[in-house]
Amino acid sequence: MAQQTKEIANFADAVRDIPDGSVIAFGGFAYPGTPFNLIQALADQGAKNLTLVANSTGGAAQPRLPDIGLLVERGQVRKVICAFTAATRASDVLPFTKYYESGEVEAELVPQGTLAERLRAAGAGIPAFYTPTAVGTELAEGRETRMFNGREYLIEYALPVDFAFVSAIRADTMGNLQYRRSQRNFNPVMAMAANMTIAEVEEDILPAGAIDPDEVHTSGIFVQRVVKIPPAPIGIWPGKRAPRAGAKS
Amino acid sequence: MSGTTIASPGGLGRQQIADRLAQAFEDGWIVNLGVGMPTLCSNTPIGDRGIIYHAENGVIGYGGVLADGEEDLHLVNAGGQHVSLNPGAAIVNHADSFAIIRSGRIDVTVLGIYEVAANGDFANWKVAGAKGGGIGGAMDLAACAKRVFVILEHTTRDGKPRLLRQCALPVTARGVVTLVATNLGLFEPAGEAFRLREIAPGVTVEQIRAATGAEVIVAENLQVIQVLTG
Secondary structure (H helix, E strand, O other): OOOOOOEOOOHHHHHOOOOOOOEEEEOOOOOOOOOHHHHHHHHHHOOOOEEEEOOEOOOOOOOOOOOHHHHHHOOOEEEEEEOEOOOOOOOOOOHHHHHHHOOOOEEEEOOHHHHHHHHHHHHHOOOEEEEOOOOOOHHHOOOOEEEEOOEEEEEEEOOOEEEEEEEEOEEEOOOOEEOOHHHOOOHHHHHHHEEEEEEEEOOOOEOOOOOOHHHOOEOHHHOOEEEEOOOOOOOOOOOOOOOOOOOOO | OOOOOOOEOOEOOHHHHHHHHHOOOOOOOEEEEOOOHHHHHHHOOOOOOOOEEEOOOOEEEEEEEOOOOOOOOOOOOOOOOOEEEEEEEEEOOHHHHHHHHHOOOOOEEEEEOOEEEOOOOEEOOOOOOOOOOEOOOHHHHHHHOOOEEEEOOOEOOOOOEOEEOOOOOOOOEOOOEEEEEOOOEEEEEOOOEEEEEEEOOOOOHHHHHHOOEOEEEEEEEEEEOOOOOO
């Protein structure tokens, strides 16, 4: 039996069946690897009561890009699970903060390495693990710890997700993915953690066999849908990140 | 790049603070630089020391920040800046990047922070009264790197000390900081007090004591920080 292609013709079709209440992970660290086109499509699709998993809550880009801050502002989000729920500089104000402080959106703040490992664990069939990260801090209060070899570790639980939105440079019809440079970041572990992974891809979708098996970064086993980003202005292709106002470095 | 000006009574500039800390790196170290002032360390011309810069997003072996027009849009450091890659660079995913951190392979992490205490505790993820916080990779790095160096302005914008007897803000990790670089000097947390190892040009010990929220012990062989003129 011939393999069916995983290529989807457009972003609207790729996200059409995402139900209200879904838990969705979003790759990306700064711009590289962020699935802006899928996020815009989900904003247009309108699913509500979502739980979002991402490194940060978005909203810092100027001019604004469709990052997850857009979904928060559209009232689609119930909760975020992130390594940042405030800006890295206390003087910066994020759009997310207003919704968080008013109680409209909940947040779970997770150290970045713990976030990556909780996703990896979910994708690897590991229900929980112990980490030295956050021991002795406010985050560890009231939680289970255990001593191993004389050091205290904190229990953390796997973080499975319903969907992962990832961004890659190249894919084939089997869903095998390649990333370029720091585009990789969270994308491979989010794809592993998801029941369904949808990838937006910069280059034309290749036929099976066109990517050297040694050069596949995420196996198509973890990827169910791939969509080619159309040329601008229909597709979103962010340029260089603008320096932040007042940034000295 | 490194400053050429003589430091003012306010002490060192941001790049000069970073320059001093970068000179503390030893040959062949794997170094993680946090967002903000720490990333300035990768601009310091310390020569070919075999230092490998590691970023949380899995970029291993990056170089300086690239000029306008030379950026690679697929490549940023932990601060979101477009950087170069040095020969022998490698890219790994986020879980592997933090495996490198958690398994103790980072020789030093340099973190920008709000407060540091004489007992080596520090705080950099949550400000007073805020509901949210920004942890990023700091808790993983602070708990697991072989050494934690911190870099900060000695006082807040309204002149309050940030080197304290005990942290007032929620801590990021306890008892881990071994070196503190500020605009006024280079310090070691010594339990009950900070040991002043080097002092910025034009700054006095009295000025430092007045700006510090803990006892300051002056090292016997106190040196003046050599400002790079490169």
